Amino acid sequence: MKTAVLTGVGSDLEVRDDIDIADPGPGEVRVRVEASGVCHSDLSVQNGTIPLPTPIVLGHEGAGVVEAVGEGVASVAEGDHVVLSFVPRCGECSACRRGQPFLCEKAAMQAAGGLLDGTTRLSTPDGALHQMACLGTFGEVAVVPEISVVKIAEDVPLDIAALIGCGVLTGVGAALNTASIQPGDTVAVIGCGGVGLNVIQGARIAGAERIIAVDKFASKLDMAKQFGATDLVNPDDGDTVGQVMALTEKGVNVSFEVIGLQPTIMAAIDVLRPGGEAVIVGVPRMDVVLELNAAFTFLYLNKTVKGCWYGSADVQRDVPKLISLWQDGDLKLDELISREIAIEDVNGAFEAMESGEVARSVIRH
Ligand code: APR
Ligand code: ZN
Ligand code: ZN
Numbered sequence: 001m002k003t004a005v006l007t008g009v010g011s012d013l014e015v016r017d018d019i020d021i022a023d024p025g026p027g028e029v030r031v032r033v034e035a036s037g038v039c040h041s042d043l044s045v046q047n048g049t050i051p052l053p054t055p056i057v058l059g060h061e062g063a064g065v066v067e068a069v070g071e072g073v074a075s076v077a078e079g080d081h082v083v084l085s086f087v088p089r090c091g092e093c094s095a096c097r098r099g100q101p102f103l104c105e106k107a108a109m110q111a112a113g114g115l116l117d118g119t120t121r122l123s124t125p126d127g128a129l130h131q132m133a134c135l136g137t138f139g140e141v142a143v144v145p146e147i148s149v150v151k152i153a154e155d156v157p158l159d160i161a162a163l164i165g166c167g168v169l170t171g172v173g174a175a176l177n178t179a180s181i182q183p184g185d186t187v188a189v190i191g192c193g194g195v196g197l198n199v200i201q202g203a204r205i206a207g208a209e210r211i212i213a214v215d216k217f218a219s220k221l222d223m224a225k226q227f228g229a230t231d232l233v234n235p236d237d238g239d240t241v242g243q244v245m246a247l248t249e250k251g252v253n254v255s256f257e258v259i260g261l262q263p264t265i266m267a268a269i270d271v272l273r274p275g276g277e278a279v280i281v282g283v284p285r286m287d288v289v290l291e292l293n294a295a296f297t298f299l300y301l302n303k304t305v306k307g308c309w310y311g312s313a314d315v316q317r318d319v320p321k322l323i324s325l326w327q328d329g330d331l332k333l334d335e336l337i338s339r340e341i342a343i344e345d346v347n348g349a350f351e352a353m354e355s356g357e358v359a360r361s362v363i364r365h
Pocket of ligand 3: 091095
């Protein structure tokens with residue numbers, strides 16, 4: 001089968017069509033991946049921000065059709081349409097049992113770049129290939145854990161479904177699950193890419209009255225407005241915190257950082273009014289540390305700083321919920337797809353993401 005392979009940090013992805021894929025083992029399914037979004041986290045593996053072993057098949061935002069199932073698989077069958085979840089959900093571990101399946105303990109092996117047992121189902125004549133997030137949706141076909149797929153109706157277009165797998169679940173989930181936005185609140189969203197635009201529409205659904213979008217590209221601020229932002233801030237026009245403070249009386253109730261940089265994480269905390277909540281969605285480099293005045297931040301100004309992993313989602317609950325929000329016209333998903341591309345254009349999609357040209361590029365296999 002054909003895929004793009006990252007051979008080492010900093011290298012361009014290499015398209016190869018000589019990949020061997022093993023049959024699904026017990027508790028695994030083989031999925032023909034029809035569509036895969038290109039997310040910043042894929043780029044973050046390529047540039048070393050997110051450390052994963054190489055060679056690896058990237059891609060963690062996909063949807064497709066089940067081709068075969070391994071022994072003991074009962075929840076899906078051949079022909080089912082599925083969204084691929086980048087965090088497995090076992091339903092049995094202590095995190096799953098306490099309602100936090102986005103922290104499922106079965107995800108522990110993901111850092112090793114394999115499936116649940118740490119091994120991988122992909123290889124070339126030169127050796128094994130790792131799979132990002134137990135998936136690897138840049139491949140035409142993926143063997144993944146059964147607990148990484150969510151069955152969906154066949155009338156949902158698979159390019160739309162693919163985006164739900166990461167950007168939409170993460171962004172909308174940050175607003176609806178992680179944060180505690182109250183109707184009438186003022187929020188700030190720092191970073192308006194594929195994930196940030198979904199935070200904006202999640203905040204709108206949660207009833208935020210003012211949504212201040214912050215991005216360094218005017219093109220992204222235009223998109224932010226289309227997704228529900230009421231105020232636009234470009235850091236090129238002056239300090240972000242100063243601009244947000246000028247727009248609000250005392251700062252915002254809830255802020256979201258959706259980039260993963262130290263200065264913008266600090267800005268998300270600094271733009272909060274007393275009692276405000278900062279939600280950190282962007283994934284920073286492993287060496288980023290924050291320096292905060294503990295007494296002011298947490299006590300006198302009573303701010304909360306929360307991490308948001310996978311939109312604090314329960315994929316079995318939230319995937320159908322997001323699909324019906326889209327069907328009812330409350331969630332813009334078609335508008336997130338700026339370009340549909342072939343796998344051969346994946347390096348160009350990384351460049352288009354960095355230059356602010358696209359909300360999302362979607363690979364059609
Ligand atoms: N100031 C303001 N905006 C910035 C800055 C900055 N210093 N740096 C980047 N941006 C903007 C970009 O212009 C872009 O619109 O942040 C946005 C990031 O969006 P994408 O590159 O599309 O990334 P996305 O896929 O949305 O992911 C965002 O969430 O899941 C994580 O790993 C992912 O950390 C990444 C973040
Ligand atoms: Zn992602
Ligand atoms: Zn679990």
